[in-house]
Amino acid sequence: MPVYVRYLLSQLAVPTMVAVIAVAGAVWLSQSLRLFDLIVNKGLPATTFLWLTALLFPSLLLVVLPLALLVATIFTYARLWNDSELIALKASGRSDLDLAKPALYLAAIVTLVCYLISMVLMPAGARAFKDLEHEIRNSYTFVLLQEGVFNAPAPGVTVYVEQRQPDGSLSGLLVDDARNPDAASTITAERGVLVTVGDEPRLVLERGTRQERAPDGRVSALHFDAYTVDLTTLSDDEDSYRWRKPKERYLSELLWPADDVDDQKNRTRLISAAHDRLTTPLAPIVLVLIALAVLLPADLDRRGHGKRIALAVALATVQQLVQLAATSFTINSLTFLPLFYLAQIVPAVLAILVLTGQIGRRRSRRPSLPGGPQGVARAGA
Incomplete structure (x- = not known):
């Protein structure tokens, strides 16, 4: 692995971990506030409360990981650009795609983790959470009688x-x-x-x-x-009797609903959730590609760099909104199922074409450093 790849990976790792901890902590706190009533007013043991919040964590991570990686990627590459490190790497012959590879490596790892969460940990956690919540409401009389x-x-x-x-x-x-x-x-x-x-x-x-x-x-x-x-x-x-919601079901249970009345009544909803489960874990790669396609092919003039950051955030937001729209549309009609895949494939392909130089033209194939000979000497160093 080239030295610059290891260096960029090390620069990405710390902001990603910080972003995951910060965003996950904030989201977890907001979700767990509604459970505090079980301890304060209902007398639920603290151990049960902690177990309930732990069961919520996989579903939170599935949302937090892509966003945290996006924030870390934008922050890291913007800082490296402002410090002229990316300029030096470009001047040494590294293409935009070469500079994007470290972030894509990390995004691929996060994507695999998201698939593990989506296919196994989230349905298992959601199922255990709902079962325990149902048991508390109907069997734990110490919760009912205060x-x-x-x-x-x-x-x-x-x-x-x-x-x-x-x-x-x-x-x-x-x-x-x-x-x-x-x-x-x-x-x-x-x-x-x-x-x-x-x-x-x-x-x-x-x-x-x-x-x-x-x-x-x-x-x-x-x-x-x-x-x-x-x-x-x-x-x-x-x-x-409690009908299991889509989040509590494994992929096979979503793709092939049972023959009972409730499953057949919600068949469209279950199949829609299955395709959402298949495509949502791709968000880390897609969001990182969008950010890199906007930030890396930038000119040397730093005055417009803030606009590129804003554009990257805006495009990532649009991609996530399309994914949410696909979920909303397919609940009513499965004819909109391709939207799930188009929301991931189209921006990813366009971003790759931009990074490889097949879409858009830059002012020069190999930018030179500002500052004349001193800048060249710095790049050589």
Whole structure:
């Protein structure tokens, strides 16, 4: 590997890592803020919260890696241009394509990582995240029942817990069930314990009273030493079945939907997601090619270099918008599927043609350094 390739790779590596950490941290923080409520108000253990946020990370990386690499490429090549290092390399006979190769090598590695995330890590993480979230909502009764507040886990049901003991038991409970107007009841108990029978959560109450109001206004009371409330009735029956969204599915499940009603109803959506999954990981190479095709064939006049940076960002943004538009169009009609591939292939081919000199003309084939003989001497050094 030539020395200049190793040098450019080393210059690209650090900004890329910094950009990945900065962008991923910001996006991860914004996504995880909605989960803080599970700890602050719902009593979810911190370990479960950390595991939930870790499961979100693969899908975040799939978005962050291409953008971070684009930012690092623009930053690095702009700095090298301003420091006249790229000018010296051009004066030594290196073509634009030669100077682009280090960034393309790095983009190829990032693309492989993105394919690994897209095909394996993201669906596995999204599936585990949704399963755990579903379990928390329907089975983890400690999330449903919090102390010191009137909980409303379902319409018509109010549960109050006065205090949660260190051993996990509950004290000072009140359960008001008005789902059936003809048999509304209120249960009070000194103590309660949350247990799980099979996969179903139950609340075992001790030393309490159950009062039921009849339609004619009469109230009957039942004093008990032990009474069990089945908390699975607090969730809707439809929650027992959950259709897996496209992000939770592997590629084969997207390309060939099952024969059940829900999959066939969302067949177009699933197939669209499959082609998006196949093309999205190409973004690192395409975005880097766009940036290099704009920055490298630049004139020696630095006054317009800021405009080239802005143009590179604008073109990269347009490419990503076309990719998003393809997703939006194909959800309604699969006739727009070629847009996924055109959004990646067309800008990549045009950028390669620019870098190889087949599109656009530069003022000179081999630029000379500014500053006359001193500049030439510097290039030789």
